[in-house]
Amino acid sequence: MSAGRRIAAEALGTALLLAVVIGSGIMGERHAGGNVAIALMGNTLATGAALVVLIGVLGPLSGAHFNPAVSLVFALRRELSPAMAGGYVLAQTAGAVAGVLLAHAMFGEALWQVSAKLRDAPGQALSEAVATFGLLLTILGALRFRPGFVPAAVGLYITAAYWFTASTSFANPAVTLARCLSDTFAGIAPSSAPAFIAAQLAGALAAWALAGWLFAPEAEAASA
Numbered sequence: 001m002s003a004g005r006r007i008a009a010e011a012l013g014t015a016l017l018l019a020v021v022i023g024s025g026i027m028g029e030r031h032a033g034g035n036v037a038i039a040l041m042g043n044t045l046a047t048g049a050a051l052v053v054l055i056g057v058l059g060p061l062s063g064a065h066f067n068p069a070v071s072l073v074f075a076l077r078r079e080l081s082p083a084m085a086g087g088y089v090l091a092q093t094a095g096a097v098a099g100v101l102l103a104h105a106m107f108g109e110a111l112w113q114v115s116a117k118l119r120d121a122p123g124q125a126l127s128e129a130v131a132t133f134g135l136l137l138t139i140l141g142a143l144r145f146r147p148g149f150v151p152a153a154v155g156l157y158i159t160a161a162y163w164f165t166a167s168t169s170f171a172n173p174a175v176t177l178a179r180c181l182s183d184t185f186a187g188i189a190p191s192s193a194p195a196f197i198a199a200q201l202a203g204a205l206a207a208w209a210l211a212g213w214l215f216a217p218e219a220e221a222a223s224a
Contacts, residue, residue, distance in 0.1 A: 001061060007087045009062035011095035013054045017066050018099025018178050019106075020050040025185035026107045039185055040162065048159030055151035064151075067172040068092055069132055069204035070139065076208055089174070096178035104182065115180050115187030119167060125195040127165035129203035134161060135171045136207030144215040173197045 021043070028042030055064040063080075065071045068089045075085035104111050135157060142153040161169035170176045170188070176197055180190045188196065 003084065003087065006062040006084070007091045009058045010065060010088050011091035011098075013058045013062070013064055014066040014092045014095035014174060015099035015102065016054060017047075017050060018096045018175065019102045020046050020099075021175065022100050022103035022179070022182050022184060022186050023106060026103065026109065029185040040168065043168075043186060044159055044162040047162070048155040050155075051158055052151045052155035055154055059151065062088070066092060066095075066174075067135075068174050069172060069200050070136065072201070073136055073140075073204050073208045076205075077212075092174040093177060096174040097181060100178045100181050104184075109184065113181055113183040113187075115183045115189050117183070117187045117192075118189045119192040119196070120189075121166065124167040124192075125199045127167035128170060128196045128199035129206075131161045131165045131167065131169040131171040132200040132203030133207045134203075135169075136204050137211060140207065140211040141215055144211075167196070170196055171200060171203075173200055176200070 024046035025039070025043045028039035032039035032042070054066070058064045063074070065074065065088055071080060071085045071088040071092070074080040075082055080088070101111050103109075104113070135154070138153050138157045139150065142150045146153075158169060158171070161171065170179065173196075176188060176193050179186055179188045180193050181187075
């Protein structure tokens with residue numbers, strides 16, 4: 001697969017993912033009558049469903065990372081070259097911003113915004129570490145034992161993580177940065193983003209370290 005097609009798949013997939021995240025948040029808030037739980041449910045179901053489809057369709061092209069934390073772990077596993085990982089991260093970030101702008105355009109919102117939604121509680125940063133840790137374990141475990149289940153596994157995990165974490169599971173540095181540009185239901189204030197991103201990277205690295213031991217073929221052979 002050519003590098004250009006792989007990078008294009010990452011940009012496209014991340015753009016569509018952010019269009020879903022922001023767009024479903026706007027739609028949910030507009031039609032929930034002030035009920036935040038209903039708005040969040042709409043946001044959750046749309047995001048989880050979209051992930052299954054996007055990973056299933058674009059995974060054969062690029063691996064469907066759509067997430068710098070995922071690309072970092074695959075680079076550390078030497079399954080992605082540093083140069084390609086850098087290309088992925090740039091494509092993911094640009095695609096995420098494009099997806100936010102697309103969602104704003106579809107719903108008649110101002111294209112360029114800055115979120116005022118503070119997410120500064122310590123528990124929210126912890127939640128991002130937990131959410132990203134779980135996401136990477138889900139991906140690496142499914143790849144190890146049930147590769148065909150990866151799209152559904154990721155979609156189901158994120159659907160659950162929206163509700164069991166205090167942060168609603170961003171679990172993605174590119175998503176976090178892009179959501180700073182949307183003063184809507186799914187936004188995050190720029191001042192809250194650094195703690196989220198640091199926690200996401202910490203969670204991803206912890207999952208990489210554990211998965212290297214937990215899912216190693218040697219462990220399976222030793223227990224036989």
